[in-house]
Amino acid sequence: MFNNRIKIKELLQSEAKGQEVIVMGWVRTFRNNQFIALNDGSTNNNLQIVVELGLLNDTTLKRITTGAALRVKGNIIPSLGKGQKVELKATNIEILGDCDAEKYPLQPKKHSLEFLREIAHLRFRTNTFGAVFRVRHALAFAIHQFFHQKGFLYIHTPIITASDAEGAGETFRVTTLPLDGTAPKNDDGSINFSEDFFGKSTNLTVSGQLEGELAATAFSDIYTFGPTFRAENSNTTRHLAEFWMIEPEMAFYDIEDNMNLAEEFIQYIIRFVMQNNKEDLEFLDARLAEEEKQKPQNERQEFGLIDKLKFVIENNFERITYTEAIDILLNSPAYKKKKFKYDVKWGIDMQSEHERYLVEKHFKKPVIVRNYPAAIKAFYMRMNEGCEEGKETVAAMDILAPGIGEIVGGSQREERYDVLINRMKQFNIPIEEMNWYLDTRRFGSVPHAGFGLGFERMVQFVTGMSNIRDVIPFARTPKNCEF
RNA sequence: UCCUCAGUAGCUCAGCUGGUUAGAGCAUCUGACUGUUAAUCAGAGGGUCACUGGUUCAAGUCCAGUCUGAGGAGCCA
DSSP: OOOOOOOHHHHHHSOOSOOEEEEEEEEEEEETTTEEEEEOSSSSSOEEEEOOTTSSOHHHHHHOOTTOEEEEEEEEEEOSSSSOSEEEEEEEEEEEEOOOTTTOSOOSSOOOHHHHHHTTTTGGGSHHHHHHHHHHHHHHHHHHHHHHHTTOEEOOOOSEESOOTTOOSOOOEEOOSOSSSOSOBOTTSSBOGGGSTTSSOEEEOSOSHHHHHHHHHHHSEEEEEEEEEOOOOOOSTTOOSEEEEEEEEEETOOHHHHHHHHHHHHHHHHHHHHHHOHHHHHHHHHHHHHHHHHSOGGGSOSSOHHHHHHHHHHSOOEEEEHHHHHHHHHTSHHHHTTOOSSOOOTTOOOOHHHHHIIIIIIIOSOEEEEEEEGGGSOTTBOBOSSOOTTOOEEEEEEEEETTTEEEEEEEEBOOOHHHHHHHHHHTTOOTGGGHHHHHHHHSSOOOEEEEEEEHHHHHHHHHOOSOGGGSSSSOOBTTBOOO
16 A cells, blocks of 8 residues: 555644654755655645654755655654654654655745746645635635535536526637638528537527526425636636636525625624634635735734634625615715715615725625625516616625625526516526526515625635735636636 | 736846846755755756837837736626
């Protein structure tokens, strides 16, 4: 058996009684021809391996370079140095994989995140990305655990779809037709997709919500967690062309139930990470504090990372209506001093600057805004009753988080067949193509609700990483599809 | 897609109003030292100044275009 090793995370927690173990990992630094800092990815902390003078010949010593892979046999002893409690006194070191220090891009020094993005295949081996991706894993695990405990079914909605009914942005086309101009054409010159693989025009999914609703109207509570694709030419720190989304959908839920679940959900997964990834968060907290020091005083965040997370799990989210949000903005000093670039009045789709003001300046905590104007929201959101004429609203809700803006978007769905048909007509949705969706309203329709959460934005929020490209292993953005 | 800024050694950057052989820190290599914590000390090597074209006696420096990256905006999750 080859894999008879102990992981470094476990080793560092064990009592040093001279017991013999085997570890494997990659060299982070080799100091003084005597001290190897070894990392195997199980924790951000390195194991210090002590190499006694004379244990290895000169050729082997020279091969212990930054990045080299080692198998080390030794005894766990209390450390004589100050940086760690225990260390491994080596009795045998085997080099599993050499690493040419002159060519290896990761040097024992600070690298910029931009540079590491270019070598994304190697950045897993750094402290920062080690912590980020362990937290990402923990969040994904916590999400499944949360829903599973509540009796939700995990539904796999299709990646390839024929509908762009939600109109949630530009789609990536899926086709097997030739691209050299010889694809079959209709009389009017357009591509004849009836000869394509699926016999119709298809694309990558932009959301699994509509399919999720189908499952929810049978299982009561379901969620999806999968990749989503948007061909928007967005070049920002919070957009990806390929990202992961979580979309729970619940039958017999109204907008209030929906908000309660979303808030409980966010607090649950953050609490999970705080309990299970304490060291990673401490590292990220220190990293962020260091970064903040570089900024001018007035741009610095009020809270450190861990304090921010604590605040979120210990306090209820602020809940306001869209109308109240607009009133707050209209009465704000920022508005009166004409600090906003975009105008504020009832009916507008709030701009980033408005959302940021509400969350970061006014309330200083996550805010749930509900009851948005019907004109600016999707067709499937439920029309509210008793609205003032000209000020019709829908039962939609957005959760806005400090630093990244909209993190959750959801609504109670329109379950009334006639009302839904009217809305679809208003939005020019092809009703015939959506018959499968409308069947849920024809046969045993029930009040239901759901929301969507951008997974990477959540990872950003929890890790404090400012660029979304640094919280997904291999980012897909306009003009970038490496690895 | 729009606006702003940037691209000089492996990395992070300096290089003034154009003017000798383009610099520094870190990394790498060589040697010394040996309980170090991004070890330390001494020395060495390392450059098509993003690319293409232009202005000029002379371009890393000025101009135009292209490409790439970053920040902000829009779209949104």
